[in-house]
Amino acid sequence: MDRFSMTRCEIDLDRFEHNIEEVKRLAGSSTPMAVIKADAYGHGAAVLMRKLFSRGIEYFGVANIGEAMELRRTFHRGHILVLGYTPPHLMHYAADYGVSLTVFSIEQARALNAIGQPASVHIKLNTGLNRLGFPPTEQSINEIKEISQMKNISIEGIFSHFAQGSEEEDFGQMQVFRMMTEWLENEGVRLGHKHICDGIALGKYGTLGFNMVRPGALLYGYGSNALPIMSLKSQVIFVHKVPAGEGVSYGLTDKCDHERIIATLPYGYSDGVPRLLSNGKGHVTVNGHKAPYVGVLCMDMCMVDVTGIPDVSVGDQVTVFGTGDNDFSFAEAASIVGVNVNSLLSGIARRVPRVYFEKGEEVMFTDYLF
Secondary structure, eight states, X not given: OOOOOSOEEEEXXXXXXXXXXXXXXXXXXXXXXXXXXXXXXXXXXXXXXXXXXXXXXXXXXXXXXXXXXXXXXXXXXXXXXXXXXXOGGGTHHHHHHTOEEEEOSHHHHHHHHHTOSOEEEEEEBOSSSOSSSBOSSHHHHHHHHHHHTOTTEEEEEEEOOOOXXXXXXXXXXXXXXXXXXXXXXXXXXXXXXXXXXXHHHHHHXXXXXXXXXXXXXXXXXXXXXXXXOEEEEEEOOEEEEEOTTXXXXXXXXXXXXSOXXXXXXXXXXXXXXXXXXXXXXXXXXXXXXXEEEESOOXXXXXXXXXXXXXXXXXXXXXXXXXXXXXXXXHHHHXXXXXXXXXXXXXXXXXXXOEEEEETTEEEEEEOTTX
């Protein structure tokens, strides 16, 4: 297969397996639900879902019914939970594709029950994030009891989300969650899987005694003893001299008093590299040396200063984000731009091919454009 893009994500499946084992170690007897929404945070959900299943993880969390359907079309095994909202007119796809839905209101549950097909759900509780969920009230208890008695609905689990405030606030939410689940069980409601810990909370607090956990970023290398698994690579497509006094890129914002050697690279902000890294705030690695961005990143190309780096030529490999000593990491870039690392990982465009490696050898290549 011809490869049309000179920029690619490289994903280390050996590191991924290390992270899976770290998740399993931290989870202990609790069941891990791997969060693979947003195309597994940009790493390629269809590929990683199979790897996770082969390593004993059988529960998967996605953001919406569309993501669930896409994955189910490529892999028919395992349990998939839609963590977000499913509008009533799309609820029937859950039964068609063997997917569980999140329910956070009695109106949702009634609409789902009225479809007349068997439906598996996880109840969402609002313990303090104030985004979605049943509030901690007696009315909520009564409504969840009603859901448990609906003919076509089976409660598979119950969950909430930490707001990731202070440790004191986290434990306050945990206490609300525990109070609500115990109250429901005392009322005779069978809840199945109970989960509030994502990967961050799992690394900080363990399972907190609940029987399911939801690692996301931890699987991809961020938190606890996990190893980052993705690098973004590209190559030099042009090298030229820019005379003293001339600027580079739109706006000519970085005129310099000396001659520079500039390399042009075939990616830009539409590939997911933030424009805020322009004008030397970020760098790439060329032939083992740091090369800062020059001028502003364009939509599909960018320029770096390779003055002083020996023998840079067209075709040389460039590490945009990596894990080597001189590499610019996703975490470092996220800190400079002022976002969390998940937004950078999941923001790498789908037009960038993903290349998977095991033991240093390429084992799979995916390109959504072909």
